[in-house]
Amino acid sequence: MQQLEEGGPDPLVFVLNANLLAMVKLVNYVNRKCWCVSTKGMHAVGQAEVVILLQCLPDEKSIPKDVFSHFVQLYQDALTGNVVSNLGHSFFTQSFLGSKEHGGFLYISPTFQSLQDLLLPNPPYLFGILIQKWETPWAKVFPIRLMLRLGAEYRFYPCPLFSVRFRKPLFGETGHTIMNLLADFRNYQYTLPVVNGLVVDMEVRKTCIKIPSNRYNELMKAMNKSNEHVLAMGACFNERADSHLVCVQNDDGNYQTQAISIHNQPRKVTGACFFVFSGALKSSSGYLVKSSIVEDGVMVQITAETMEALRQALREMKDFTIPCGKTDQEDIQEHVHLQWLEDDRNFNKGVISPIDGKSMESITSIKIFHGSEYKANGKVIRWTEVLSKSLFLSVLCVNACFGFCILR
Numbered sequence: 001m002q003q004l005e006e007g008g009p010d011p012l013v014f015v016l017n018a019n020l021l022a023m024v025k026l027v028n029y030v031n032r033k034c035w036c037v038s039t040k041g042m043h044a045v046g047q048a049e050v051v052i053l054l055q056c057l058p059d060e061k062s063i064p065k066d067v068f069s070h071f072v073q074l075y076q077d078a079l080t081g082n083v084v085s086n087l088g089h090s091f092f093t094q095s096f097l098g099s100k101e102h103g104g105f106l107y108i109s110p111t112f113q114s115l116q117d118l119l120l121p122n123p124p125y126l127f128g129i130l131i132q133k134w135e136t137p138w139a140k141v142f143p144i145r146l147m148l149r150l151g152a153e154y155r156f157y158p159c160p161l162f163s164v165r166f167r168k169p170l171f172g173e174t175g176h177t178i179m180n181l182l183a184d185f186r187n188y189q190y191t192l193p194v195v196n197g198l199v200v201d202m203e204v205r206k207t208c209i210k211i212p213s214n215r216y217n218e219l220m221k222a223m224n225k226s227n228e229h230v231l232a233m234g235a236c237f238n239e240r241a242d243s244h245l246v247c248v249q250n251d252d253g254n255y256q257t258q259a260i261s262i263h264n265q266p267r268k269v270t271g272a273c274f275f276v277f278s279g280a281l282k283s284s285s286g287y288l289v290k291s292s293i294v295e296d297g298v299m300v301q302i303t304a305e306t307m308e309a310l311r312q313a314l315r316e317m318k319d320f321t322i323p324c325g326k327t328d329q330e331d332i333q334e335h336v337h338l339q340w341l342e343d344d345r346n347f348n349k350g351v352i353s354p355i356d357g358k359s360m361e362s363i364t365s366i367k368i369f370h371g372s373e374y375k376a377n378g379k380v381i382r383w384t385e386v387l388s389k390s391l392f393l394s395v396l397c398v399n400a401c402f403g404f405c406i407l408r
Contacts, residue, residue: 004024004025004026004063011023011024011025011036011119012024012025012063014068016068016071016072016075017072017075019041019044019075020039020040020041020042020071020072020075021039021040021041022037022038022039022040022067022068022071023037023038023039023040023119023121024036024037024063025119026056027053027117027118027119028117029053029114029117029118029161029162030114030156030162032055032056032162033055033056034053034054034055034056034162035052035053035054035056035063035064035067036051036052036053036118036119037051037052037053037054037064037067037068038050038051038052038119038120038121038125039051039071039074039121040121041075042074042075042078042121043122043384044382044384045075045078045079045083045382045384046078046081046083046367046368046369046384046385047074047075047078047083047084048083048084048085048124048125048126049121049122049124049125049126050071050074050107050125050126050127050128051118051119051120051121051125051126051127051128051161052067052105052127052128052130052163053118053127053161053162053163054067054097054130054162054163054165055162055163055164055165057165064097066096066097067097070090070092070096070105073090074090077090080369081369083367084107084126085107085126086107086108086109086126087106087107087108087143087144087147088106088107088126088143089104089105089106089107089131089136089139089140089143090104090105090107090128091103091104091136092104097130097165098165098166099165099166100133101132101133101134101166101169102130102131102132102133102165103131103132103133103134103135103136103139104130104131104136104139105128105129105130105131105163106128106129106131106135106139106143106146106147106150107126107127107128107129108126108127108129108147108159108161109124109126109127109349110127110161111158111237111239112157112158112239112262113156113157113159113160113161118161122352123349123350123351123352124348124349124350124351127161128163129147129150129159129160129161129162129163130163130164130165131146132167132168132169132170133169134169134171134172135169135170135171137171137174137185138171140188140191141179141183141184141185141188141191141192142179142183142191142192142234142273142274144234144235144236144237144273145179145247145273145296146170146171147159147237148237148244148245148246148247148260148273148296149170149171149246149247149248150170151244151246151260152246152248152258152260153170155260157243157244157260157261157262157263158237158244158260170249171249172249172253173253175249175253175254175255176253176254176255177247177255177295178276178294178295178297178299179192179295182232182274182276191234192232192233192234192274193221193222193225193226193233193234194233194234194235194236195211195215195218195219195222195233195236196212196215196218196236196344197211197212197214197215197236197341197344197346198210198211198212198215198219198233198235198236199235199236199237199238199240199241199271200235200238200271200272200273200274200275200297200298201238201240201241201269201270201271202245202269202270202271202272202293202298203268203269203270205333205334205335206334206335206336206337207272207291207298207300207334207335207336207337208336208337208338208339209235209275209336209337209338209339210339210341211338211339211340211341212340212341212342212343212344213317213340213341213342213343214343214344215344216317219233219314220314220315223311223314223315228279228307229278229279229280229304229307230276230277230278230279231276231277231279231307231310231311232274232275232276232277233274233275234273234274235271235272235273235274235275235297237271238269238271238272239346240269241269241270241271242261242262242265242266242267242268242269242270243259243260243261243262243267243269243270243271244259244260244261244270244271244272244273244296245257245258245259245270245271245272245273245293245295245296245297246258246259246260246296247273247295247296255295257293257294257295257296272293272296272297272298273296273297274296274297274298275297275298275299275300276294276297276298276299276300277300277302277307277310278299278300278301278302279302279303279304279306279307279308280301280304281301281302281303282303283303286326286327286328287301287325287326287327288323288324288325288326288327288332289301289302289306289322289323289324289325289336290324291324291334291336298336300322300324300336302322306322310322310338313338314338317340318340319337319338319339319340320337320338321335321336321337321338322335322336322337323335324336345361345362346362347361347362347365348360348361348362348363348365348387349361353387360387363387363388364387364388365385365386365387365388366385366386367384367385368383368384368385368386
C-alpha cells in the first residue's frame with residue numbers, strides 16, 4: 001500500500017492465473033482519487049482488456065480485491081466464447097465491493113473522455129463502469145440510455161470512466177416508457193435491434209438517419225423482423241455530434257428528455273438513441289408527417305403509403321426524404337432524411353499487428369473461439385482472431401485454417 005501511496009511510475013502486478021495479470025495503481029483522475037486496475041492477458045482468449053477506475057472510499061487502505069475475482073470470471077467466460085464488447089455487461093451473483101446493491105459492470109469504449117495519467121493496456125480495451133441492480137435491466141435492454149444517463153449525472157460527455165460505490169441508482173421501476181413497447185423487460189426475449197454504425201443527427205428543422213453502406217444486411221434483417229406498421233431501431237452513440245439526448249427518470253417514476261453536450265462547445269448536431277416510424281397516421285389528420293422527440297429518441301408518424309415507400313427505398317439502398325408539417329402549409333418547416341453513407345470503418349482502433357507493427361485499424365476481423373491450440377515446451381499458441389481487408393477473405397481464411405488444423 002505504501003508503494004501505491006508514493007505514486008511511483010510502476011504499478012503493482014498481481015498474478016490472477018497462469019496467463020492473466022492485474023495491474024494496480026492509485027491515480028488522481030479529474031480531481032478524484034481512484035484505484036486504476038487493468039488486465040493483461042485477456043487478448044489471449046479473444047477478450048478486450050478491461051480497465052476499472054474505482055473512486056476510493058475515504059481512508060481506504062486495502063485494494064478492492066473483488067475486482068480481481070471478477071477479472072478471473074471474465075477470463076473463464078471468454079474461454080467458452082462469451083466475451084463482452086462495447087455497451088456489453090457482466091453481472092454479479094453475490095455481494096460485490098461491500099454491497100448486494102452493486103449489480104455489475106457496463107463496458108464502454110472511451111471516446112471524448114480524458115485518458116491522461118491512466119494505466120492503459122494495449123488496445124483494444126474497455127472501461128467497466130459499476131452499475132446498481134436497479135440499472136441492470138437497462139444494461140440488458142438498452143445500454144446506451146444508461147451510459148448517457150451516467151454522463152448526465154456526473155456531467156461527463158458522454159459518460160464518466162470512473163465508478164462510484166454505494167451511489168443512488170439512476171433508474172427505478174421501469175414504469176411507463178416507450179421502451180415497454182419496443183423491448184421485453186420481463187423475460188428479455190427481444191430488444192430493440194441496433195445496426196452498427198447507424199446514427200441519428202438532429203439539427204434545426206432537420207433530422208437525418210445515417211446508415212453505413214456495409215451494414216445493409218444488418219438493416220434488412222432488422223427490418224424484415226419488424227411489424228409492417230412500425231419500424232423501430234436503436235442508434236449507436238454519435239461521435240460526430242456535439243450533444244446527445246438523454247432520458248432521465250424522475251423521483252415520480254416519469255421519464256423526461258434532457259441533453260448533454262461536450263464542454264464549452266456550441267450545440268449544432270444532437271444525437272438520438274433510437275428512431276420509430278409509425279405508419280398509423282391518417283390522411284384526414286391534417287398532417288403530412290408528424291415528427292417529435294420521445295424520451296431520448298425520435299418518433300415519426302407517417303401514413304401507410306409513406307411507410308411502404310420508405311421500406312422500398314431502404315431495400316433498394318436509396319436515400320429517402322420525408323417532408324414534415326401540416327398539409328395546408330405552404331412552406332415545409334422540417335425534413336426527415338434517411339441517408340446511406342460510406343462503409344463503417346470504426347473498429348479495431350489502436351490495434352497494432354504484433355508481426356510487423358502496422359496499424360490494423362478499420363481492418364475487418366473475425367473472432368475465433370474454441371480454435372486449435374499448439375502446445376510445446378510449456379507454451380501455448382492459441383488462435384483467437386483473423387484480420388483481413390476483405391470479409392470474404394476472412395471467412396475463407398477461417399475455413400481454410402480449420403481444414404488444415406483438422407488435417408494436421
